[in-house]
Structures are given as C-alpha cells and as structure tokens.
Amino acid sequence: MRAARLISLVLLLQNRESMTAAELARRLEVSERTIARDVLALAEAGVPVYADRGRGGGYRLLEGYRTRLTGLGRAEAEALFLSGVPGPLRDMGLGDAALAARLKVSAALLPELRDAPATAAQRFHLDAPAWFRVAGRPPLLPELSQAVWGDRVATVRYRRGEQVVDRTLEPYGLVLKAGVWYAVARTSGDTGGGAGGRFLVYRVDRFEDVRTGTERFVRDEGFDLAAFWDARAEDFERSLLRTQATVRLTPAGLRTLRHVADPAALPDAMASASAPDGHGRVTVVLPVESVEVAYSQILRLGPEAEVLDPPELRALLSDAAVRMHRLYDPQRRGSSSP
Secondary structure, three states: OHHHHHHHHHHHHHHOOOEOHHHHHHHHOOOHHHHHHHHHHHHHOOOOEEEEOOOOOEEEEOOOOOOOOOOOOHHHHHHHHHOOOHHHHHHOOOHHHHHHHHHHHHHHOOHHHOOHHHHHHHHOOOOOOOOOOOOOOOOOHHHHHHHHHHOEEEEEEEEEOOEEEEEEEEEEEEEEEOOEEEEEEEEOOOOOOOOOOOEEEEEHHHEEEEEEEEEEOOOOOOOOHHHHHHHHHHHHHHHOOOEEEEEEEOHHHHHHHHHHOOHHHHHHHHHOOOOOOOOOOEEEEEEEOOHHHHHHHHHOOHHHEEEEEOHHHHHHHHHHHHHHHHHHOHHHOOOOOO
16 A cells, blocks of 8 residues: 555656655645655655755656656456547547657556556447437537647537527536536627626537637646536526426335436435335425426336325326236236226
C-alpha cells in the first residue's frame, strides 16, 4: 500500500511543478504528517525531492528528473490501458494523441509487461450506446472538443426546440451518456436573453455551428465536472416525477419497493413512510412519472401493495385484479373465455 502511494506521490510531482503538503495529502487521502514521512523516505531512496520554504512553497522534484514506470504491476498496467476508451477518444478527434500516448507508456513498461495493452483489449470492450440506438458522432464534436481542451471561448449556433439561438460559451467539459454527447459550458456574453455566467448542459448534436478563435477563458478551478453532472442528472430524474401515489405496503412490499420504483423517488417515499399499523403495513407517498407508469410499477408488487390515491390509479389496479382473478379462477381453468 505504501509503495503504491510513494509511486503516486512521485508521479504527481512529476506532472506538477510544485505541490504543497496539503494538496498532496488531499490527493492521496492521507495526513500531512504522512506526506512528510513519505518525502523523507523518497529522499533516502535517492529520489531528488525537496521542499521550498515560505509562502508559495511546496514539494518539488529536481528539474529534469523523470522516472520510468517500473513500479507498475501487471494489474495496474492493464487498468491503465483500460482507461483509453478508444471510441469516444476518436469521436473527440483525440485518437492519434491517445495512440501516441499508449505507445509511449508501453515503451516505458518493463519487458514482461509489454503485452498489457493487448491483454486489456482482449478482456474489456466499452459499447456505450443503449440497445436499438444507432451510434453516430455529432459532426461538430471535434471542434467543440478542441475548445474544451484548449479553454477557448466558442461562438455557437444552437437549436433549441424550433428556434436557433446564438451563444458565446466557455466550454468546460464533455459527457458521454448512453451514447449521447453533452457539453457542459458556462454562458459568456449571452446574446439570446439567457442568464449569463451559469453552467448549462447542451446536447452536442444540436449545435449547428461552433467557431473558436484565440480568446481563452479563465477556468474556475473549483468547478467539478463529475459532481456537476451527477447533481444535474439527479435533478433531471426528479423533474420527471410529476405526480404522486399514496400506497399501503406490507413488509414484503416495502422491501420490494426499491426494485420497482424509480431510484430518484425512493428517498422521498421512504421519508414519508408512516408507522406500521396493526397488520404491519406502512403507508408511503410515492413520487411517480405518471399514472400509467405508476400502474406498471405497482402492479409488480401484486397483493403486497394497495393504492389509496389517486382514484384513477386505484381503479386501474382494481380492474387488473378482477381480470387476473378471472384468469386464474380454478373453476374456469381451460376456458378460452376472456
């Protein structure tokens, strides 16, 4: 464990001119005291790492020092090549750069690990699009990718519904979700009446023009693309839950609810659960997308759930129960009647 951390520390310093003890501790998830001990151990092992004192100081490597990747084990080397995701990289116009990087990393590996790229490719393949969807690269994705990687301001034309609007954007990142590309960008000099300075999500296939010049934007270092996307995706999922169903559940029904309901609906449903009644049943208020969707979900709970509200959902399930009773009535077995 410590050996892996020491290698990570060296690679971090190799990729950054200088890092403070606090920054290293946060990246490696240890204390600053541990970082100090690790730096001392590296120095004793001959790694030229030293500390700059005073304001703006930190740990750094002797200029020109580079380490070969001789500390990688087989599992680590194979995992490194799994991170390539060649399809999306090609879509962004980074296929050649990714290939060159893989070749350089391969050359730095120990001889017995040179087959890591081939073994990784034989054991994992990413197919991002959902079933029954034709995958296609949005025509303007490479141009947008260049703006993202270069921190360049982009002037775009974007199709929003039936309208095409002009925008000046600061493209922060790209997200590939179920085969669909999205851009996360901050508005800048918005000419279409939108709120300037906010982070918004755009579908890349709806861009009709993307132009970049030499102007660069200053990236907000506190912006976390993954955290922003997770929060926005959760908000989107919750926005689909436009109505509610009041449901009385048996203990078995309550346990099964998490396999039936929308994941975004579960926290509110569980928070609304009443105390068990005399039969051990609890009542929850379940957020649902629509009565029709709720019908298909609650039907899967069978007799472990009783809908109390809304009346139209209760009527649908009541009708289903009557039809199922007729279908499974032992006296009608073998009958072809409806």
